[in-house]
Amino acid sequence: MTGPVAPRDPEKARAHFYIMRGKEICGLKQGDGKAVQFIYESDGRLANSAQIVGNITDSRILELLGTVKGFRTLVHSIGVSVEMEHPAEKIEFVFQMYGKKDLYGGGTNLVATLQGDGMEQRICLSDYEWSLDDDVPGQIRFTFDQPERVGKADVRFYLNDGFTAPEDLTEEKVDLHSEEYYKMVQRSLMNLGNTYRIRKVIEKARAGKEVTLAFIGGSITQGAGAVPIHTECYAYKAYQLFQKRFARNNNVRFIKAGVGGTPSELGMIRFDRDVLREGEQPDLVVIEFAVNDEGDETKGDCYESLVRKVLKLPWRPAVVLLFSVFANDWNLQERLQPVGRQYDLPMVSILDAVTPQFSGKEQKRVITKNQFFYDMFHPTNLGHTIMADCLEYLMEICDTSDHARVDSFRQGMTEEEVLEQCLRGEPAIGNSFEKVKLLDRRDGYEGASMREGGFDATDHELQCVEMDQDLCTTPEFPYNWMYDGTKPDRAFFELTITCRALFLIFKDSGEVDAGTADVLVDGEFRFTADPHVNNWLHCNAVLVFQEKETAAHTVRIQMSGENLDKKFTILGFGYVE
Template sequence: MTDHNSAAVDEGVNGGPAAPRDPVDKRSSFYLMYESIVEATARPDGRFSQEVYLEGRQFIDRVMFTSGVTDESIVQLLTNCSGFRKLVHSIGISVKTSDDDHGSVWFALENWGRTRKYETGTKLRVPVRADGSESVLVLEEQEWSMDDDVPGKMAIEFDRQGALGTVSIVLYLNDGYEVQAIEPEDPVDYDSEAYRALLAKSLLSSGNNYRLKAAIEKAKRGEDVTIAYIGGSITQGAGAKPIHTESYAYRSYLQFKQMFGRNGGDHIHLIKAGVGGTPSELGIVRYDRDVLRDGAVKPDIVIIEFAVNDAGDETNGVCYESLALNILAADNRPAVILLFSVFMNDWNLQDRLAPVGTHYGLPMVSIKDAVVEQFRLRKGEGGVMSKRQFFYDIYHPTNAGHRLMADCLAYLFAETDQAHPAEADIVIDKQPVIGNDFVGTRLLDRSNCEGIATIVPGSFTGIDTDLQMVEMDDHPYATPQFPNNWMHTGESGNESFRMTIRSKRLLLAYKDSGRSDFGSAEIWVDGVHVRDADPHEVNWTHCSAVILYNEPIAREHTVDILMTSGQGDRKFTILGFGYVE
């Protein structure tokens, strides 16, 4: 492995993105990031960084998205390290921090290795200026590992958590390679009639407004109202900088507060519970903990956003409908709004999930309906916001994209406020449109298992503290997910984890990890092998949920979890369970 700090950069001057010096200035180039806002997030190694992953299609997709490069002979060179060095002469990095106290800023590049993925590839880390001038890293001047396989990630590192900066990363090409330069875009006109029409188009359905009207009137009276959001990384705020104040959830909460609050709106409260990379299958397990706060909170409005995460829901919508019904059945009769976000490739699961909203008369807001058609148009021809302006990467919105999402929700709030109230509440006591098997799902973990299940942890006696971290509510800091877990450490023996529980349905939540010291586990129910759990299927630290059984009648079951044969010296973390009594 080559792992070193290098000062081999050519720095610009005078505070703005400097014109690169020879021999770089006459070279063809394209952007990996272009004036993107980044935020320093705390990492397990103690650094504070914004990371850009390049593995697989991510490098190609980002370059095609940011710079419009479609030449197949060019983009294919980005799929491995030898091709990358054949194509790229140097990397230009411009960072402009958001305050006068620039602090220390570093640019890092990591290649994954052939022998040991995260250990044997090149790791470069070089200082860059934070005043907007360009630093240039010339590739031939660096020392490279002979074991380099594929580009892994780049990162901008800061000296403190929460630091903000505007970053451009440009790849200057070797002689013989040329790409077309990108054209600058006009800013979004948020005051235009075209933008207003875009918001109107997002209103897929006003639904039965009985509950949402009631929450709005309650807010107008000055009574406490809580608006909650549950979903994936977009609800967490991914792409928004800073994440805790620019996310669509926080922005739409502020708009609701400004529209309907009294005397400053301190009686309007926020619950934000988005967890990146997770579907409604996990959302229903954590709803009581993350939204209801174990019974301490009764939200008046709940926005559900899983339209781009539920490809990973093995129930194909049953958990989604069950989650909506769980919320709707609460004794305080909260309003439920279905929000359909979208990926850069114009995809979401709206066609699968919208029938749930139609069936129960729920308000529905579609970001896909709002933006996709106009993405194909230029400004002046009906285009309001381009993909480059809306998307931070191929999955997540920019600050502008999060603002648009919040504005779409605010449009629903305003339309509901002006509409006549429905004469009667919605009806949920009817046949489901997809399924309701998981209504009543509760979380079971190390903190609350007593009296619910009998557990003999075996060799799963450790507690994992290296967990997925999520910014909840309006917090700038991250909170670990599922801290009350059971961990097999690799040094604790080879005994199985055994749980005896009476229930009709059971889900397992376990930790995914990109670390090589994690191994897979076998899951047995009543002496029958039902599935394996592989923490490397996704290969980054986050939470996975899988169904262990789904039966119509509750009975006693014994669940055994043990390390796969030959992997007893590796780690595995049981985060918890979701059970239906």
């Protein structure tokens, strides 16, 4: 057995700080057959990890972590170790720098081959010939010999002379059965609301009838930060807790429809396809977009439209609004909770639960940010557990309230009649899109016709997500239209459609061969769709037009003049008749 490589300067005890400490990792099988755990460090994530894990407060250090040039000024070497059940297994560690011109292919890769025995390998930055295209620290990858292997990883930065770091933080094990933990979970109940529909779901489960729980949201609902993602995510854990407490004979079914990096603007369009697929009729739907909707150009209209869309389904499912939180103690619950108040819906706030004790306002801290957050956006396994426990607490309180009865009155009406009256009233923010539908190559619309032009190819390099209990991934919007850069004489797509609102869904990409496209409505330029604004592979929904009356319009999507040799993918459209 080969031991770890000794550091180049073992005689010198260098200052250091961790960016990962005891973090769970798991190699998930990729399309090329490799088993990989990705950890993204761009867009401020690396500095945030230094703050949360390494206790770094020095603004100069945090600023240096934002670029490769600064990173090289600060960091002398990287120490990395992985501890696994099978210590002889090998793992490849890569810290990839992103390039200026070629995002994924132009930067330097720092590489080490480890064994899962917990021994640290040191990567010395001076051993590398650095790329001229280096821009920012990009991502960490752990590649395993076999898929679904689980381990715990430490990554720390040893600093160059002249830099100091605080002492390593010490953390106590989180006691999930303590009084302080229970009080923290209790704080998550922002609004109990009208519990009638939830109580009906509980009674149905207890009676042994089949019950379906559905979860729709962004990357946290997808399970990001959970290792492994399909069984350690909050949605799966909440479903298991509900099954254990209320069900008989495994009569609870589970739908998970989280898509990373996407807001309710896209969620409302894909709800029918991803949640109501194949005739599904979920009894309870948890909606989680409180950290994804910052870029929602409708400022909550899409969110409320989705909520109303679900509440108005013929079988009257229960709806729970879940407000997750980022590591900077932020979410959009102040913007979105008026929607829950309008329909008196149960609301659960993870921000309200955990942030008071992060700040030290509590006498005894239950959990640190490092223990709760995997990165600046996503929870750890423990964080996902807390989210699931908060949802279970809501269910417990609903169960102890009055049982669902036809004669359960409030203000002279049954609870269901009260909700239906609210739905007939004015919305809190807006209901412009509650009847939105998806249009793509498979799902047509009789009020639409199109000329594909040069957009006649199909893109197979798509954002893929883990649905339901699956570890294997499902591609998003496979029935698309792609311009592949080879038909400059037909570099357009034209849609004639009769509707009052239209969304374009297009593919974001960090690839150098992706180009921009101009969007015109009835011959008038509206905007340029740029796949590099977000610069990573995911789905982007943009409002093309919204009018009071339904009318016929011609929408032309054409490659920008200098991008005729580039690629652009129309994933689909959302329309309101």
